[in-house]
Amino acid sequence: MAYKFVSLVVLGMIVTLTSCMDQYNPIPYWKQFTKEREVTSGVTPKLTDKGEIPPRVAASAGDQDPVMAKFTALCSSCHGADGKADGAASAAMNPKPRNFHEKAWQAKVDDAHIAKAIKEGGASVGLSGTMPPWGAVLSDDEVKGLVAKIRDWGK
Ligand code: HEC
Numbered sequence: 001m002a003y004k005f006v007s008l009v010v011l012g013m014i015v016t017l018t019s020c021m022d023q024y025n026p027i028p029y030w031k032q033f034t035k036e037r038e039v040t041s042g043v044t045p046k047l048t049d050k051g052e053i054p055p056r057v058a059a060s061a062g063d064q065d066p067v068m069a070k071f072t073a074l075c076s077s078c079h080g081a082d083g084k085a086d087g088a089a090s091a092a093m094n095p096k097p098r099n100f101h102e103k104a105w106q107a108k109v110d111d112a113h114i115a116k117a118i119k120e121g122g123a124s125v126g127l128s129g130t131m132p133p134w135g136a137v138l139s140d141d142e143v144k145g146l147v148a149k150i151r152d153w154g155k
Pocket of ligand 1 (some may be wrong): 011033035071074075076077078079089093095097098109112113117118122126128129130131132134144
């Protein structure tokens with residue numbers, strides 16, 4: 001009698017445990033999370049003024065240049081695909097992200113200011129904290145490359 005009871009309890013425990021493990025199995029959630037990260041870190045292409053899908057050429061040209069690839073991945077959502085501050089997220093921002101083609105701004109700042117803003121964020125140079133710090137994500141060389149790219153746009 002007791003033997004039957006114990007075996008029933010053990011069986012019950014096994015059934016409960018395995019169903020719990022199945023419920024809390026993190027692998028499918030992790031896979032979904034990774035996929036969502038991949039989708040959101042990609043840049044959403046913007047339609048042209050005529051409402052057409054933009055040519056793929058621009059994106060693949062950017063892919064070849066590692067500095068542009070970083071800019072596209074990390075900065076373009078706010079600063080625009082080519083630094084004109086027309087990124088998808090910028091419309092609702094106040095203050096607006098910097099348009100790197102602005103000659104007056106280019107003349108006002110030095111490379112050290114731009115590098116510091118990139119590495120330590122807007123707040124570190126007295127600007128809005130909406131501009132995030134990137135020092136943990138970018139190497140010094142990558143920051144240098146981005147500064148040069150930003151300077152190119154001012155020419
Ligand atoms: C979440 C949106 C956002 C992202 C992403 C972002 N920025 Fe900015 N950035 C801003 C905003 C907003 C400002 C303007 C802050 C202000 O004027 O107070 C700014 C300002 C700057 C400035 C300083 C301009 C000045 O006025 O002196 C530099 C340089 C800059 N960003 C570079 C970058 C680079 C390079 C990246 C990518 C690694 C990047 N930003 C990513 C929003 C963003």
